[in-house]
Amino acid sequence: MRKFSMALLLMVLVGCATTEFKPFEGKVNSFVGEGGTKTVVDGMEIWDNGDPPRTFKVLGVIDDYRPGGIIPMSQLFGDVVKKAREAGGSALIQVSNQSQIAGFYTSGSTSSNAATVRGSAITMPVRRNSARFVVISYIE
Numbered sequence: 001m002r003k004f005s006m007a008l009l010l011m012v013l014v015g016c017a018t019t020e021f022k023p024f025e026g027k028v029n030s031f032v033g034e035g036g037t038k039t040v041v042d043g044m045e046i047w048d049n050g051d052p053p054r055t056f057k058v059l060g061v062i063d064d065y066r067p068g069g070i071i072p073m074s075q076l077f078g079d080v081v082k083k084a085r086e087a088g089g090s091a092l093i094q095v096s097n098q099s100q101i102a103g104f105y106t107s108g109s110t111s112s113n114a115a116t117v118r119g120s121a122i123t124m125p126v127r128r129n130s131a132r133f134v135v136i137s138y139i140e
Helices: 002-014 070-074 076-086
Strands: 018-023 035-041 044-051 055-067 091-112 117-138
Touching: 018 076, 035 076, 044 076, 055 070, 055 076, 070 076, 076 091, 076 117
Parallel strands: 044 091
Antiparallel strands: 018 055, 035 044, 055 117, 091 117
16 A cells, blocks of 8 residues: 555656746847856757857747656756747756745654554655746757
8 A cells, every 4th residue: 555655646746747838029039148058958958057159039938847856857858858849949048946845745654652652654845846948049
C-alpha cells in the first residue's frame, strides 16, 4: 500500500506542470542584445545571464509552473524548448526562476503509548517552482 501511495503522489506531482505561451505585441520589437551566458538544450540556445549579442525580436513569454523534485525539474528545459519551437522561436532568454515551499508532506506513520514510540514518519517540504522565459527569433 505504501508503494502505491508514493507512486500515486509522484504521478500527481509530475502531472501538475503547466507551460503556457503568451504572445508579445508592441510597437518596437527589434532589440540588440549585449551578450551573456547560454546553454544549448535540444539545439536551442537558452540565455540565463544576459541576452544574445545579435539582433532579435520578441515573440512572447513562457510561464512555467511545476512542483519541485528531480523528475519535474529535469523536464523543465525540454518542455520550455518544445513550447518555444511551437511558437516559432529560435532561442530563449530566462528572466526568472523561483522556488517556494507550498506545504509539507508526511510519509509513514507512528504510534505511541506512555512508554514507547514505534514507527517512523518523515515530513518533507513540497516545493513549487515557477520560471519565466522570453521567446525570441533572430533577425538575420
